[in-house]
Amino acid sequence: MPDTPDWQNSTFLKEVERRSGTPVSACFQCHKCSTGCPIGPDSDLLSSQVMRMIHLGQENSVLESQAIWLCASCEACTTRCPMQIDIAAVMDSLRMMAVEAKVDLPNARGEQFNRSFLQSVRRNGRVFELGMMVAYKLRSRDFFTDAEKTGQMLAKGKLSLLPKKSGSAKEVADVFRRAGEEEKKR
Amino acid sequence: MKYAFFPGCSLESTGWDFERSTRAVCQALGIELVDIPDWVCCGxxxxHTTNASLSVALPVMNLQKAKSMGLPVLTACASCYSRLRTANHTVLNDPEExxxxxxxxxxxxxxxxEVRHLLDVLVNDLGVDAVRAKVRRPLKNVKVACYYGCLLTRPPNIVAFDDAEHPSSMDQLLTAIGAEAVEWPFKTECCGASLSITRSEIVNRLSHRLLSMARQAGADCLAVACPLCESNLDLRQADATKAHGAIPETPVLYITQLVGLALGLSNKDVGLEALTISPEPLLAGIGRDL
Incomplete structure (x- = not known):
């Protein structure tokens, strides 16, 4: 559903500010963040556009954008913002909000990767790369990208065939469970 | 000098040569590393893009372990470094968190x-003069582009051991071992590490930009201090040049591999066999072979 720009609709803005803990409303559209953004050319929205659309309450367009999943978390925007807005933290919060709102993700690979990675950590206390990759490939059905890399990496000893479990794996599983409960209370 | 060492998951797998060379170089320079027992992934x-509580709790588990060791933490991975420092920052500044x-x-x-990056410790605790004093085979004729990537210097209120836009610590370190650190503008441009698996075409574009700029600046190799940067620039280099235009093959080495070679360590000690792009031309220039 298309959003209607609405100056009075500050609910979305307030919620993003609360979750990210950063003053999105302070953005005055200097575009410094967008100028230095490495994924700008690949994205459907620039970071300064995301900030403006949050001001305007365009929740659907923001949460359904590719931009929030393409953010590389490189912190260039956060470092350079003259108003000290932690733009990278805003992108993190928007991803969480998009997953919670169960929006139709334009490209679900980012979320599928996150789930595969965290599942591996939850199970082993550390990332087991090979297992994580298999889980991701099954989720994304993206079987061919980098297929030849696996052989190269195995040959160079860069992937192990078995997980190297942390001795604290059980505590990690408990931490995952309690962190999940804490997030529901936010 | 003694630190609680946090290797992190990448140094156990894709970046095993970074772990091996870090341990070898620290030993040669008299820096004692004590592994954090049963360390866990930093998340x-x-x-940090999925669950805010988890993104603080996982690093904190490691910091609690280090606390009982009574030592400052040293890590070599730029991403682990960022997550551990960010967790400290959050815990210190936000009572609710x-x-x-x-x-x-x-x-x-x-x-x-305290959480320190290896590069910070080498340059600011040990000092480049102490490194220079132990050089046995200076890296003469090696022109290197020092690539810091994103998380080693950003955001500066959290990491802050070097300038966020124009860092120089790696340049100082590699100059001390005899290499020539070229001036180039992309020291802190991102390689797109977190998109490596999901959007490799973007990573290829970003890697190509970095590699071609390093070449234009006159470098014949790149130095990195992050296992994700290494993977993107080395392992994916052939894909990047295939997609975006030919560049001469450019070796990408960890700072500890370069420092180790200068200290007289063997190729095996620093794990050169793990590199995808052969460092052979670079070694030939300093009178060594693979």
Missing amino acids: STPA RSRAERVTGKPYDGRV
Whole structure:
């Protein structure tokens, strides 16, 4: 559903500010963040556009954008913002909000990767790369990208065939469970 | 000098040569590393983009372990470094997040265990003069582009051991071992590490930009201090040049591999066999072979 720009609709803005803990409303559209953004050319929205659309309450367009999943978390925007807005933290919060709102993700690979990675950590206390990759490939059905890399990496000893479990794996599983409960209370 | 060492998951797998060379170089320079027992994953980008409580609690678990060792933490991975420092920053500045992290981990933590990156320790604790004094085979004729990437210097209120836009610590270190550090403008441009698996075409574009700029600046190799940067620039280099235009093959080495070679360590000691792009031309220039 298309959003209607609405100056009075500050609910979305307030919620993003609360979750990210950063003053999105302070953005005055200097575009410094967008100028230095490495994924700008690949994205459907620039970071300064995301900030403006949050001001305007365009929740659907923001949460359904590719931009929030393409953010590389490189912190260039956060470092350079003259108003000290932690733009990278805003992108993190928007991803969480998009997953919670169960929006139709334009490209679900980012979320599928996150789930595969965290599942591996939850199970082993550390990332087991090979297992994580298999889980991701099954989720994304993206079987061919980098297929030849696996052989190269195995040959160079860069992937192990078995997980190297942390001795604290059980505590990690408990931490995952309690962190999940804490997030529901936010 | 003694530190609690946090290797992190990448140094156990894709970046095993970074771990091996870090341990070898630290030993040669008299820096003692004591592994944090049963360390756990820092959560990396998937945690901080999925669950805020988890993204603080996982690093905190490691910092609690380090606290009982009574040592500052040293890590070589730029991403782990960022997550551990960010967790400290959060716990120190946000009482609500601190008590949440303590509830989730089930243990107290005050945010006060110091976290250092290997590059910071080599340049600021040990000092480049001490490194220079131990050089046995200076890297003469090696022109290197020092690539810091994104998380080693950003955001500066959290990491802050070098300038966020124009860092120089790696340049100082590699100059001290006899190499020539070229001036180039992309020292802190991102390689797109967190998109490596999901959007490799973007990573190819970013890697190509970095490699071609390094070449234009006159470098014949790149130095990195992050296992994700290494993977993107080395392992994916052939894909990047295939997609975006030919560049001469450019070796990408960890700072510890370059320093180790200068200290007289063997190729095996620093894990050169793990590199995809052969460092042979570079070694020939300093009178060594692979």
